[in-house]
Amino acid sequence: MKLRDAVRALIAGASLMASAGVVGCASAPVRDSASRHVAQGRTTVEVTRDGDRWTADYRFGREAPIWAFSRSELIAEVRLPWRLKQWTVETPGVVLERRGAFDVLRATGGGSVPREVRIAFTPAHAQIEAGYETLAFTTGAVALPTRQFDIFPVDSEAALAAMPEDLNGVQVGPTPVVTWRDAAGPVLLGGERLDRAVTDDGNSYVLFGQVEQVDGERLTTIMDPALPAWIGEQVGGFAPRVGDWYTRRLGRGQTDRPTVMISWNGPTERITSMGGSVMPGLITMSFEGAGVLNPTAEMLTVSRWFIGHESAHFWLGQTVRYEYARDAWITEGGADLMAVRALKALNPTYDDVAALQTEVDDCTDLSRDRSVVTANQRGEQRAFYACGAVFALAAEGAQARATGGDWLDFLKPLIDENRRDGVLSREEWLDALTEVSRDPSLRLDIERLLDEGAPDPAAVIARLFQRTGVAFRMEAGRVVLV
Numbered sequence: 025m026k027l028r029d030a031v032r033a034l035i036a037g038a039s040l041m042a043s044a045g046v047v048g049c050a051s052a053p054v055r056d057s058a059s060r061h062v063a064q065g066r067t068t069v070e071v072t073r074d075g076d077r078w079t080a081d082y083r084f085g086r087e088a089p090i091w092a093f094s095r096s097e098l099i100a101e102v103r104l105p106w107r108l109k110q111w112t113v114e115t116p117g118v119v120l121e122r123r124g125a126f127d128v129l130r131a132t133g134g135g136s137v138p139r140e141v142r143i144a145f146t147p148a149h150a151q152i153e154a155g156y157e158t159l160a161f162t163t164g165a166v167a168l169p170t171r172q173f174d175i176f177p178v179d180s181e182a183a184l185a186a187m188p189e190d191l192n193g194v195q196v197g198p199t200p201v202v203t204w205r206d207a208a209g210p211v212l213l214g215g216e217r218l219d220r221a222v223t224d225d226g227n228s229y230v231l232f233g234q235v236e237q238v239d240g241e242r243l244t245t246i247m248d249p250a251l252p253a254w255i256g257e258q259v260g261g262f263a264p265r266v267g268d269w270y271t272r273r274l275g276r277g278q279t280d281r282p283t284v285m286i287s288w289n290g291p292t293e294r295i296t297s298m299g300g301s302v303m304p305g306l307i308t309m310s311f312e313g314a315g316v317l318n319p320t321a322e323m324l325t326v327s328r329w330f331i332g333h334e335s336a337h338f339w340l341g342q343t344v345r346y347e348y349a350r351d352a353w354i355t356e357g358g359a360d361l362m363a364v365r366a367l368k369a370l371n372p373t374y375d376d377v378a379a380l381q382t383e384v385d386d387c388t389d390l391s392r393d394r395s396v397v398t399a400n401q402r403g404e405q406r407a408f409y410a411c412g413a414v415f416a417l418a419a420e421g422a423q424a425r426a427t428g429g430d431w432l433d434f435l436k437p438l439i440d441e442n443r444r445d446g447v448l449s450r451e452e453w454l455d456a457l458t459e460v461s462r463d464p465s466l467r468l469d470i471e472r473l474l475d476e477g478a479p480d481p482a483a484v485i486a487r488l489f490q491r492t493g494v495a496f497r498m499e500a501g502r503v504v505l506v
């Protein structure tokens with residue numbers, strides 16, 4: 025699963041913004057002989073740090089005029105490709121450029137890209153719209169997401185233009201075998217320090233340099249030493265509690281002893297920022313800004329919500345994932361409502377209605393005259409969170425009427441029925457809603473917002489809530505939860 029969430033508030037009282045992610049599957053990183061894969065025609069990459077110099081040496085498994093990077097998400101807000109800022113091709117006659125939805129390597133004179141290409145790069149943290157981010161630590165250590173170097177051959181410009189942006193379910197050939205090395209000493213992969221790490225289709229992070237790893241009873245933490253102390257305390261204290269609560273309600277998740285890796289981008293003025301993503305057994309977070317220096321009541325609540333959302337992905341996102349990137353409303357909105365229900369259960373004074381009102385308002389704005397499923401293409405990933413939470417609220421209402429249960433009662437059978445194939449599809453979600461509510465008109469309205477949007481989304485949401493018993497009133501055309 026590629027999942028990446030961000031909570032970023034520009035302190036002048038602005039709203040919290042979140043953005044989400046997509047795709048991919050996860051298998052554990054393995055160590056293996058890279059040379060064997062060359063013989064089999066696999067592409068290999070050697071990623072090396074030597075002091076300040078970072079290089080990636082590609083040896084392509086076959087001839088191709090274009091090689092495209094499968095993870096080519098844009099930098100958030102500015103919507104620019106991060107590789108073009110951080111990477112430089114050193115091999116003559118080869119260029120790195122943006123083509124449609126992909127960063128690509130191409131031979132400048134036409135013909136095939138040389139079989140061996142060297143790239144020099146300067147890793148830096150950037151907030152990426154829907155992808156995994158490089159983490160930079162104040163110790164000089166750097167954590168690189170393993171799939172950052174994934175590349176696949178494309179046989180023509182026409183074939184590239186025909187590639188879907190979402191590669192879920194698309195066969196693009198095997199991922200490269202990547203070897204990771206640091207001249208200064210061993211790298212950290214999957215809890216182990218290795219002189220030379222090799223990843224083969226695994227979804228994880230490789231840490232170069234020194235950050236202390238602390239193995240606790242319930243969590244392993246790898247935290248920037250300059251991180252404001254309250255954040256580490258909050259993660260260490262709250263993550264196990266919220267994980268226990270989810271386990272009680274939903275059964276086993278993808279892990280019961282996660283690693284949490286947290287970087288600190290400094291106390292930038294007027295910024296309050298938390299970003300995160302989840303991989304098998306691993307939560308990464310990065311914090312930034314003067315706004316997170318002190319544990320104000322608001323910051324404590326936001327950070328708990330953030331931990332609750334990320335932890336929820338070990339169930340909704342890892343135990344079961346979505347089928348296509350456009351279905352991210354299932355995992356992101358679902359994780360949002362899971363977090364809200366967990367926070368309320370663990371702290372009855374938590375204002376769940378205010379949190380959910382933000383979802384209703386944002387969904388109303390972000391589905392007006394445009395479909396939710398295309399939100400990725402506009403950089404409006406927030407729609408997945410907000411509208412996904414609105415649909416989850418309606419499902420919860422239907423569940424409450426049928427059995428007196430809540431959102432997690434609706435979710436539990438969907439997770440259990442899909443533990444084997446690991447995918448919770450849109451059809452399965454909508455079918456479950458019809459079954460619980462015995463009202464087939466609900467899914468028609470949800471599908472309308474998903475696929476088309478509406479001129480007046482508040483009216484559609486109001487009808488959904490009316491038929492499922494979610495308490496609200498209308499105020500000047502706005503759905504207000506009560």
Ligand SMILES: [Zn+2]
Nearest residue numbers: 027029356359
């Ligand atoms: Zn998320």
